[in-house]
Amino acid sequence: MTQQLFLTNSLTRTKELFTPLNPPHVGMYVCGPTVYGPAHLGHGRPYITFDVLFRYLQHLGYKVRYVRNITDVGHLEDEVEGIGEDRIQKRARLEKLEPMEIAKLFTDEFHRCMRLLNNLPPSIEPQASGHIIEQIEMIKKIIANGFAYESNGSVYFDVIKYSQAHDYGKLSGRIIDELIAGAGNERRELEGQLEKHHPADFALWKKAQPNHIMRWPSPWSEGFPGWHIECSAMSRKYLGETFDIHGGGMDLLFPHHESEIAQSKGCCGKPPVRYWLHNNLITINGQKMGRSLNNFINLEQFFTGNHPLLQQPYAPMTIRFYMLQAHYRSTLDFSNEALQAAEKALAKLMNSYKAISQVKPTSSSSVDIASLQQKCYDAMNDDLNTAIVLSHLFEASRLINSSVAGTEKMTARDMEEMKKLFDDFFFGILGMKEEKTADDNSVEGLMNLILAIRQEAKSKKDFAASDRIRDELVKLNFEIKDSKDGVTWCKM
Numbered sequence: 200m201t202q203q204l205f206l207t208n209s210l211t212r213t214k215e216l217f218t219p220l221n222p223p224h225v226g227m228y229v230c231g232p233t234v235y236g237p238a239h240l241g242h243g244r245p246y247i248t249f250d251v252l253f254r255y256l257q258h259l260g261y262k263v264r265y266v267r268n269i270t271d272v273g274h275l276e277d278e279v280e281g282i283g284e285d286r287i288q289k290r291a292r293l294e295k296l297e298p299m300e301i302a303k304l305f306t307d308e309f310h311r312c313m314r315l316l317n318n319l320p321p322s323i324e325p326q327a328s329g330h331i332i333e334q335i336e337m338i339k340k341i342i343a344n345g346f347a348y349e350s351n352g353s354v355y356f357d358v359i360k361y362s363q364a365h366d367y368g369k370l371s372g373r374i375i376d377e378l379i380a381g382a383g384n385e386r387r388e389l390e391g392q393l394e395k396h397h398p399a400d401f402a403l404w405k406k407a408q409p410n411h412i413m414r415w416p417s418p419w420s421e422g423f424p425g426w427h428i429e430c431s432a433m434s435r436k437y438l439g440e441t442f443d444i445h446g447g448g449m450d451l452l453f454p455h456h457e458s459e460i461a462q463s464k465g466c467c468g469k470p471p472v473r474y475w476l477h478n479n480l481i482t483i484n485g486q487k488m489g490r491s492l493n494n495f496i497n498l499e500q501f502f503t504g505n506h507p508l509l510q511q512p513y514a515p516m517t518i519r520f521y522m523l524q525a526h527y528r529s530t531l532d533f534s535n536e537a538l539q540a541a542e543k544a545l546a547k548l549m550n551s552y553k554a555i556s557q558v559k560p561t562s563s564s565s566v567d568i569a570s571l572q573q574k575c576y577d578a579m580n581d582d583l584n585t586a587i588v589l590s591h592l593f594e595a596s597r598l599i600n601s602s603v604a605g606t607e608k609m610t611a612r613d614m615e616e617m618k619k620l621f622d623d624f625f626f627g628i629l630g631m632k633e634e635k636t637a638d639d640n641s642v643e644g645l646m647n648l649i650l651a652i653r654q655e656a657k658s659k660k661d662f663a664a665s666d667r668i669r670d671e672l673v674k675l676n677f678e679i680k681d682s683k684d685g686v687t688w689c690k691m
Contacts, residue, residue, distance in 0.1 A: 202259055204580050207528060209475040210370055214582055219443050225261045226442035228434040230451055233270040234305035235286040238312045239495035241481045241488040247519055248478040248527040249446045250318040254628050255579055266437045267321040271302035272328045272413050274426045288412055298413050312498045315515040317630045323437050327429035331415045334424040334432040337466050338403045346465035350394040352406030352420030358399040365464050371453035401458055403428050427458035445472040449479050478527040510535045516634050520545040523585040523629055549633060551596035552621045558602045560611040566598050568616040575624045585629060592625055650686055
């Protein structure tokens with residue numbers, strides 16, 4: 200069946216029908232991590248969001264080139280003003296390591312967390328430090344087009360001059376006069392501000408100070424690229440001057456993505472992206488989670504439970520499920536209660552999927568799986584509404600459990616279609632998977648032993664002991680089901 204996918208475009212602030220430039224090919228760029236520290240829960244959300252989009256586009260038959268960068272240079276402490284120490288270099292100085300040791304350490308850690316969260320790897324994962332030449336060449340073109348200037352060995356983008364020819368602030372809704380007034384004269388005394396024509400201008404290339412380790416030769420100075428130029432240069436290299444989708448967190452909308460648009464139009468004269476997509480933030484007590492605010496919880500801490508705010512460890516699939524329960528454009532507030540509810544809901548769907556094989560097929564049917572399937576497609580086509588998809592899968596779960604109990608009827612074909620529904624949406628598109636721990640085999644062995652003891656008690660008509668074993672297992676979150684075909688158990 201032909202599906203029409205609608206996505207909310209941040210540039211137009213409307214929900215638009217997705218039509219790729221060169222079907223069936225789709226180009227998608229997502230801003231990757233700055234690798235100066237461990238990945239936290241806030242990092243997980245954009246990469247899960249755009250992993251789902253990547254999966255769904257592929258499911259629809261598109262050939263997707265998914266580019267996600269690694270920022271290993273040029274991200275300064277004050278990312279808005281473009282001043283302060285490089286974040287990776289600062290971490291390297293504190294740890295007494297080389298900057299690229301820090302970058303390698305946290306890139307490897309990021310990849311490990313992405314694998315645990317079952318995110319597919321991107322098609323291409325370029326590093327900023329490996330594309331210095333492309334960034335320098337792009338800066339040269341922006342200067343040649345009159346939208347940038349050199350000042351004391353650094354190069355700045357001329358926001359005022361650009362605004363006379365183009366619409367700076369269209370993506371973020373910022374007005375250029377407000378940006379200049381907001382900067383204020385007092386900020387011009389900050390490092391690098393005296394080099395600028397206007398406070399709103401941003402760095403394309405920074406001259407390295409004597410103590411700056413990460414530096415490259417350029418026509419202007421030995422230095423390093425600005426934070427914004429890397430994404431413009433790498434997306435252009437791998438996806439072309441104009442491509443389909445650019446994704447990232449809402450916190451990148453300004454100044455990062457706004458600056459990307461300006462740089463690309465300043466270089467090539469055309470908009471770089473047709474659909475801008477932004478996921479909303481994860482908050483703790485209503486405040487954005489982030490390293491700069493020191494209120495973050497590392498993904499590894501979630502997996503181990505080793506953090507004061509965590510009541511227990513949470514498996515990677517619980518984290519993924521927790522995020523997919525909310526629409527990607529809505530704010531998601533962290534709480535242990537929400538994660539525990541997600542853990543139980545995930546277990547319920549997993550158990551229902553396994554229970555499909557326990558259904559006794561009938562010759563007639565009382566379920567409409569085709570309708571459920573179309574509802575799942577409708578939800579995904581409506582701006583990737585994963586929360587609604589999950590609600591339809593819970594309805595599927597109810598039908599499975601009712602069919603096992605005999606109150607609904609499923610044919611053998613229904614069972615195949617129900618399995619396909621879960622395979623396509625729950626596992627394939629939403630990216631869920633069954634997690635096995637090192638203790639799974641031990642737990643299964645112990646449960647089989649306990650159920651054998653319980654069965655022996657029932658054989659001896661010691662029903663009090665049998666019921667006591669069942670009730671104690673329920674207290675430990677193990678559900679026991681007795682049927683004419685035997686006894687089954689599952690983790691609640």
